Amino acid sequence: QAFYSFLQSQINTRVVGIPQQQLSVASLGRARLEKEYPTVQQIRDYGVPMKIATTLAPFQRGGVDFIHERKGRALIADEMGLGK
Numbered sequence: 001q002a003f004y005s006f007l008q009s010q011i012n013t014r015v016v017g018i019p020q021q022q023l024s025v026a027s028l029g030r031a032r033l034e035k036e037y038p039t040v041q042q043i044r045d046y047g048v049p050m051k052i053a054t055t056l057a058p059f060q061r062g063g064v065d066f067i068h069e070r071k072g073r074a075l076i077a078d079e080m081g082l083g084k
Contacts, residue, residue: 003027037062 037058067074
């Protein structure tokens with residue numbers, strides 16, 4: 001509903017018949033983008049060893065947070081050649 005309200009507030013925008021499930025998915029995606037990356041301490045609280053937690057870049061800590069939110073049920077992938 002928040003995403004629908006956001007769309008309606010935009011100038012020259014007309015919203016017609018967006019299914020509720022799509023609105024929910026879009027709202028969750030937007031909320032995820034607005035969420036800040038977790039701190040090293042927050043990652044440590046998940047059980048990540050100190051040496052690893054302090055080495056992770058902010059976006060990598062975000063990945064750990066993403067996996068933690070899903071209770072470990074996630075598939076991690078990236079493009080070839082990015083130094084996995």
